[in-house]
Amino acid sequence: MSRTNKVITIIVLAVLIGSGAWYFFAPSHTMSMTADMHHGGADHDSSEQRNVLYWHDPMVPGQRFDKPGPSPFMDMQLVPVYADDSDTSEGVSISAQTQQNLGIRTTVVRMGEISKEAVVQGNVVWNEHAIDVISARATGFIERLYVRAAMEAVKQGQALAEIYVPDWIAVQEEYLLTRDLGGEIGQQLKSGALLRMRVAGMTDSQIAEVVRDGKVHARVTIRAPRSGVLSELNVRAGETVSLGMPLFRISGLNPIWLEANVPESLISSLNLGDTVEVMTVARKNQRYPGKVALLPPEIDQVTRAQRVRIELANPRAELLPGMFASLVIKQNSVADALLVPTEAIITTGSRKIVFTVNDDGKFNPNTITAGLESDTETEVLSGLSAGQNVVTSGQFLVDSEASLKGVMSRMQESAP
Structure with missing residues (x-):
């Protein structure tokens, strides 16, 4: 067979094979496409049967659209929300x-x-109503000093110092000489001796002690008039003191004061005698009850605030002068x-x-x-x-x- 005949034979066989393939497979493909179209139509019909409320982008749910299409926010299609979805109104x-x-x-x-509260910052300060200054009532000498340094705690009646007073010896001896005299002149002399002891600086209790014992008391023991802190110590043992010289200063800690600058806007919430609360970081914000002790008739021209004084019970000395503290003002309740x-x-x-x-x-x-x-x-x-x-x-x-x-x-x- 020639070369030309072989080529022709191959071409004819290819055409026959292609025709056969089309004959056998084309109808089934057409039926498959038809079936797919019918199936897709059913799905479309099913989708159309569901009531679409709106379309939205799940990433931006607040924005709604009335028709499908690409999202203007993300690279995705809008998602429909159907009326028969689960009822989200229930939560x-x-x-x-x-x-x-x-x-x-x-x-x-x-x-x-x-209650609505306002907090104003303040400072704990000494109670000036609980300060005693002890001065020398006569010229004398400090023979014994029972306290050694300032800021020591003292108790009421505690001995602070013993002073020898030479000037008291003469007036006491004069009284002892006249106390047994009778008659009107004797009474006048005795009254004059008692008066001179008082003028010399002796207290009524010291005079009564001389009258009771019938002997001279040239030394006097100075005692603390209240419990508190020895805030000032101005003498040392052996020192000479003169009449009127300040010896000790005792400051009480109970009650104690808080002073705070209350703004003008909060002044109307406070009245004299009102109960308030004070807290301090030093005591882990523990609250202490107090009362308004002073509302001075003055507003600071710079801070536009009133310097309010609060009196606080302080039996355990937990609040100390110099502490930062907060005044809690209840406005409404x-x-x-x-x-x-x-x-x-x-x-x-x-x-x-x-x-x-x-x-x-x-x-x-x-x-x-x-x-x-x-x-x-x-x-x-x-x-x-x-x-x-x-x-x-x-x-x-x-x-x-x-x-x-x-x-x-x-x-x-x-x-x-």
């Missing part, structure tokens, strides 16, 4: 595992007392208020939202009206009721989940 469902991962905690809405932790509230512009937990475990956003607010709690005027469980930790993540599922947008639509 957001979050699995227990997810709640644990998010660290979600809840607490119960309760009834209780709340509600005895029976509906309270939630302040951390449970999400503020979005002019609205405040709290997430509650239903009996079925779903989370619901609730718009509330807030009243008084303290450091840890807030009064709820409307939007909640006592006994409800509210989310106090992880509520921002719950809020994000609610936004993804459209709960927040539904709530905004229903809001007036």
